[in-house]
Amino acid sequence: MEQLAGKKKAILDTTLELIREHGFHGTPMSLVAKKAGVAAGTIYHYFESKDALICNVFSYIMTNAIEAMQQNDSESLPYKYRFYNLWLNLYRFYSHNPNVLIFFEQFVNSPYQKLMHDTKQDKIRQHLNLFMAQGVRDGFLREANPEVLSVLVLGNIITTAKMMRLRHVSITEQELLQIREIIWDGMTKRS
Amino acid sequence: MEQLAGKKKAILDTTLELIREHGFHGTPMSLVAKKAGVAAGTIYHYFESKDALICNVFSYIMTNAIEAMQQNDSESLPYKYRFYNLWLNLYRFYSHNPNVLIFFEQFVNSPYQKLMHDTKQDKIRQHLNLFMAQGVRDGFLREANPEVLSVLVLGNIITTAKMMRLRHVSITEQELLQIREIIWDGMTKRS
Amino acid sequence: MEQLAGKKKAILDTTLELIREHGFHGTPMSLVAKKAGVAAGTIYHYFESKDALICNVFSYIMTNAIEAMQQNDSESLPYKYRFYNLWLNLYRFYSHNPNVLIFFEQFVNSPYQKLMHDTKQDKIRQHLNLFMAQGVRDGFLREANPEVLSVLVLGNIITTAKMMRLRHVSITEQELLQIREIIWDGMTKRS
């Protein structure tokens, strides 16, 4: 989660944390300013408005998520291995950054989302789409619309990551791997 | 979605619709009053505060969701048939009531959620939990924590219902049944 | 200057007075509220915004000015008499309502003016235009564009009314009548 420096980063990080805790509405700019250690007006040097700030937090997060997802991936690895790695990468990212997960969900279901014209918006799903399409083409996955598959996988990862956080269901490492297996098994052809 | 009458229902319905469209923050009580055709003060006869109103909308929705889920279910039916029916019931409910879907997600990821002490909070998952436990016990599903399974199923249904709405991925009836099959296969298949 | 009642009138009157004294910028809504004896929010029940309030003050004033101008006028009276009366009516109005005069000037030279789509905008000059046209047609005034004449007369009246207020030149009743004579003499044909 590192890449910007100084006040701008402080503002973004603070906003992310506060919004996770108090929601968009419950997070006044004055509070962001105070927690980030800057003056209220300073925020407006870096971001045009509260909306813009929130959208920037989204982009900032997205960049990190995409990076995390692709770690240790390589076209030369076996498909199933790649899938398992990708699944775990994303799961770990969301799981280790609960702020992101909750912010993300709040954002997607909010009117803010409409303000985003960023192509970054869904790089994750685009990447997944390609990966799924390849799996179908090469016979690793059952015949199905790759777009549908990638939404399912993404939903599955997020659901799993949220499980403990929101549903108070705690899972063991073993269960985690089982969940990954369930979605993989479901997507592969019946033997 | 019918069961209350008169102004109270009008207020609940209006609130639901407005919040889906504009979010919690973007929905002032005055707007609810105007759209519902009542005076601002009238809302406070039925609900203690805005928070209470929002929580009541949640309960109201939940009641409907639970009802929808259980339609045509019976213990005497075959397990897989029951699962398929239950899946489709919930999918259809969310799919036909997009307001509910979005409100629900917003609510769950918001600070309002903490205000709910209602046991109704997760009747859906409780019902699912029992159903999954039975499936595991009777050998229809693979050995797994029933709680985990029900969260996965619920996540899968919601993901599917949101697919078209939020991700602009449209799915055919055939794909829909395939998705249902994927999650079933994943939960039953042994590697 | 009477016609509305209650808080709305209080707000308009207070605004007029404060703006004359401190200018548009120097008159915060909070001050208007305090002086008018209402809560800040109350102003927004009656006026959409500060801009709208200011434009409303203008309309409010205009209505009064038009009324004052036409007092004791009648088509059956001699032309010169009508002119003298009209001149004095307007002069007296501006002179007795210095708030109006200054507000008016500030308004006309400000960006607020562009927000006015009110046809009331220049009823005074329209009325004057007709009156001047008649005077030219009937040979009482020299051959000249009536529009030009009415602007000259209006400018003359306002200049006179402002004289004491802004230029610290005080004039006697006799000088006043002389001024009126000067503009009349200028506009009538050379003998």
Next chain:
Amino acid sequence: MEQLAGKKKAILDTTLELIREHGFHGTPMSLVAKKAGVAAGTIYHYFESKDALICNVFSYIMTNAIEAMQQNDSESLPYKYRFYNLWLNLYRFYSHNPNVLIFFEQFVNSPYQKLMHDTKQDKIRQHLNLFMAQGVRDGFLREANPEVLSVLVLGNIITTAKMMRLRHVSITEQELLQIREIIWDGMTKRS
């Protein structure tokens, strides 16, 4: 309108233009800085405050106006000729510098005016006073308070110059000369 050089002049000119367009309130220092091509802080090297800047713009303009007014004037010329020349000089100046005209009016009706202790404040009227007094003394003008006459003449010129700009009344060269004649006739004619 030339006499200072470099950044100071750029700041003054920019301020004048921006204030005409957007008013005192609508012209932030940051905008002046940007349009003038200097840093915000630089303005404060030349002017103590925004108020001081605005008052300086006024003085700057005044200097130019006075200069323009006296062009081609000489005590040895015939009185009526001198009046006609003076009238046209001022008219032309205001007419060719609409920024000045509007700024001037805004300034005079604003609280800024009170901050001016500059004797320049009304050099124009002082000059006019002397000229009118001479006219009355030498029998060119009717018996009247010279101060009153000069205010009338000044008001007449400004009214005329504003006519096109603010009232959207366009006047021909011929009408222009007629207006000048009207005010002259009014001031000289005896009934």
Next chain:
DNA sequence: TATGAATGAGGATTCATTCAT
């Protein structure tokens, strides 16, 4: 029950001004 005018605390945003470089 129902109304809606009134409230006023709270929040987003602006902008004159400063100061370290």
Next chain:
DNA sequence: TATGAATGAATCCTCATTCAT
């Protein structure tokens, strides 16, 4: 001189809530 990031007081406006009718 010149810069422009940073400041934070001040301002406009919103909106949940109350209460007299």
